[in-house]
Amino acid sequence: MWISLTRVNHSTGAKWANLGAAFLPFADPADTGLPLSRLFRLSLFQVTVGMAVVLLIGTLNRVMIVELGVPVWLVATMISLPLVFAPLRALIGWKSDTHRSVLGWRRVPYLWMGTLMQFGGLSIMPFALILLSGDSNAAPWVGQAAAALAFLMVGAGLHTVQTVGLALATDISRPESHPKVVAMLCIMLLLGMVVSALLFGAVLANFSQIRLIQVVQGAAVATMVLNAIALWKQEARDPARTARDRAEPSFIETWRAFNTGRQSRRRLVALGMGTVAFSMQDILLEPYGGHVLGLSVASTTAMTALLAMGGVLGFVLAARRLGRGDDPYRLAGVGALSGLVAFSAVIFAAPFESTPMFATGVGMIGFGA
Numbered sequence: 001m002w003i004s005l006t007r008v009n010h011s012t013g014a015k016w017a018n019l020g021a022a023f024l025p026f027a028d029p030a031d032t033g034l035p036l037s038r039l040f041r042l043s044l045f046q047v048t049v050g051m052a053v054v055l056l057i058g059t060l061n062r063v064m065i066v067e068l069g070v071p072v073w074l075v076a077t078m079i080s081l082p083l084v085f086a087p088l089r090a091l092i093g094w095k096s097d098t099h100r101s102v103l104g105w106r107r108v109p110y111l112w113m114g115t116l117m118q119f120g121g122l123s124i125m126p127f128a129l130i131l132l133s134g135d136s137n138a139a140p141w142v143g144q145a146a147a148a149l150a151f152l153m154v155g156a157g158l159h160t161v162q163t164v165g166l167a168l169a170t171d172i173s174r175p176e177s178h179p180k181v182v183a184m185l186c187i188m189l190l191l192g193m194v195v196s197a198l199l200f201g202a203v204l205a206n207f208s209q210i211r212l213i214q215v216v217q218g219a220a221v222a223t224m225v226l227n228a229i230a231l232w233k234q235e236a237r238d239p240a241r242t243a244r245d246r247a248e249p250s251f252i253e254t255w256r257a258f259n260t261g262r263q264s265r266r267r268l269v270a271l272g273m274g275t276v277a278f279s280m281q282d283i284l285l286e287p288y289g290g291h292v293l294g295l296s297v298a299s300t301t302a303m304t305a306l307l308a309m310g311g312v313l314g315f316v317l318a319a320r321r322l323g324r325g326d327d328p329y330r331l332a333g334v335g336a337l338s339g340l341v342a343f344s345a346v347i348f349a350a351p352f353e354s355t356p357m358f359a360t361g362v363g364m365i366g367f368g369a
Contacts, residue, residue, distance in 0.1 A: 002150025039173075039181060040350030043188040044230040045111070045165040048223040050308070052118060052158045054083060055219060056151070058304035059200045060129065062286035068133035072287070078132075078147050082155020083317065089163045094254055096164045107168040108235050115227040121153030122220035126213040161227065168235060183319055190315065193308035201301030274332070278339060278369040285346070285362065291351045293358060303362045310366025314338075338368030 061079055064070040096110045128150045133145030166185060171179045196219075214262050289295040289303055318331050345361030348354075 044226045046189040047192035051196040053198040065287040066290040081151040085159040110164040114157045117157030125150040126216040190312045197305035307366040310363035314367040335368040
């Protein structure tokens with residue numbers, strides 16, 4: 001009798017332990033594979049990043065200038081604020097590499113904090129934009145400060161989530177599969193931009209301030225839900241790796257090791273100049289379509305989807321050519337030349353009053369970038 005009760009107790013305890021583990025967010029340390037279903041779930045964080053990018057540089061950009069009447073210089077300032085955190089991505093990645101934690105997690109704490117910042121920024125953003133437009137009794141500086149805080153929070157959140165999410169993806173995948181994993185994540189980013197742009201354009205076709213609040217706060221809720229699904233049971237506990245007495249190189253030492261040799265510096269300079277060249281249109285493209293060509297909110301937001309689809313096409317083509325052994329620098333040159341043709345098409349769309357020419361230029365900008 002006593003032995004049978006002991007067995008029942010052990011069996012019940014084991015079941016409760018397994019039940020508890022099933023409801024905890026830790027991954028199984030023995031699970032070293034990365035099946036497509038798990039990778040797809042992890043890649044959902046890229047969807048939320050793409051959604052935030054479409055809101056910041058696309059939909060809200062045009063809405064602030066055309067519908068809310070915010071001065072262009074102020075809109076440009078607000079749109080540029082999230083980029084303040086872009087140079088800090090290397091530091092964010094290093095901090096997650098060397099994170100100290102009793103739980104044994106390195107990536108998930110940063111993913112969660114980035115998600116909270118995105119959620120908080122998007123939650124207050126529509127009200128901040130209404131204050132910024134002057135449609136209230138508040139002093140002008142209140143709207144400017146609130147909008148700046150909202151854009152900074154979203155920028156800090158999306159850069160943190162994307163940087164640490166990519167690091168987690170490389171942690172849990174085998175080295176030989178890293179190119180495929182990165183390709184999958186980049187495609188999910190672009191697909192997230194396409195779907196978000198089409199959805200926002202359809203919902204905001206009949207623009208109102210109430211509809212704007214619903215759309216942006218809906219994006220905040222979607223960000224929280226999708227990122228929680230993405231990080232659930234992705235990182236296993238490893239207390240030895242996050243122990244406080246573990247010796248780690250400093251950020252300066254890590255940067256010097258990365259930045260050795262002229263080739264790495266040249267690549268960084270070329271990447272920086274190319275990014276600046278293709279990103280300078282972010283603040284202008286949708287308002288250009290609205291002011292110069294008279295396009296609606298839905299139409300200009302659809303242009304953002306076209307930009308992302310051009311990016312998907314360019315990415316797939318580049319991946320195939322690189323897989324065949326083509327020179328990456330030549331492919332980068334083709335992208336730069338595509339950008340020259342694209343911006344020319346956008347410029348000449350105004351005197352010709354040609355929406356198809358404008359759409360072609362937008363798609364080629366995405367392709368070249």
